[in-house]
Amino acid sequence: MARMQMTRGMRLPEAKQYVASKLGVTPFDLGDTATMTEVRNEFGFGRIHSYAISHPWQANFIEAKFNISRVLDVPILCVERFKERTGMTEAPTTH
């Protein structure tokens, strides 16, 4: 939701509705830790890690942001840069 506010200028109710609809949950669910842990697992959005709770097979950090960008259908600049710098896409001649 922070991403929708920062980069798209969405007010909170709109941001909640947008994200919830993309994830298949209700806006109320977005604040529920139990629900969102499962949702983040399912979509590969990254999660809190600790020594006792490690999930090395799940997407994290930049990997998670690739998934966030795809599922929420929102461009994430560092994901685009990653693609350009690894040859996955062509870098624009100018920005």
Place this chain on the structure above:
Amino acid sequence: MEDRIPTRMGDGTLARLTRSEIRADVEDGVAQAVRRAKVPPLAADEIDHLVDLYASPAKTVGVDLGDEIVLSCDGSGMKTHATREQDMQSYEQWMGADLLELCPGDYSLKVVRTILPYEAQCLHDALLSTVAPMQYGVMPNLGLYAKDDGPCENWSLLLPAGRIPEARAACEEAAEMAVADAVRMADVMYEAGADAIDFDTTGASGDPEFWATLRATEIIREKYPDMGVQLGMAGEFVLGMHGELEYKGKRLAGMWPLEQLHVVQEAGATMYGPVVNVNTGKSCAWNTARACTIVKPCMDEAEIPVHMNAGMGVGGVPMFVHPPGDAVARSAKAFVDILKVDGL
């Protein structure tokens, strides 16, 4: 005889007020906001809610389930206990940060221009090892462009000497320099992959600084529509250091939050952060009531998220180096319940 309830003053000290005294403070805070900012008063039920909030004996209060908001915490990557990248990872992992902010230790725009590549490298690397959106933050801090810190004549010295035209010229020269620096900074951070730029404490040097930030925001948003700009203010109204600067035909000096919101939206910013300064001699109840009243007109007209500044010395939070959690929680809940803010 009424019980005395522990509550906070604007300087963070504990006070014990009766419920009647808390109500009197809330009502006076509202009245002072109406008088000063020429805004409508809060409704009776909103005043009652504030009284209940500040008369509660609970140490911590929270918003209702489902009313959670976004927190745009600044300075999470300023190097507190580890590297800046590790600090932001800590913020994300241990404090559940909604967004992260890399910033220089000085946090000022002018100092960044000489270290841009280094800052961009830090941002680039940190973006690879975090999940939450990350912005790069600075204070426009126009004063650094004036002598002895910068090249422009010092308008703070020229004004009391009565040299008004020279002071205004110096303001305008500094503002143009700041615009150029801000756009250059945004160019580099865009290349590094920043999700947004944050201009914090905008207007600390008055209307020239506000003008410079609006102009920079306009340019940045036009160049990079996929990168956001968060514009947070320094004070509740814009000081008229120049007095005659306008943005798209609107004079900036003297603007309160509602007028600030209008020009911030016109400039194309994606988030707006109003400020209401804390009076340290009044109770937090008084301060929060005043803050709610002053900002409330923004909420119906906002087209972009409004993130009320609620930190040390602003937004009902005590002016104290370690703001007490009981005070912070109360003002935060007040802004969510009464203003329906999009974030803090």
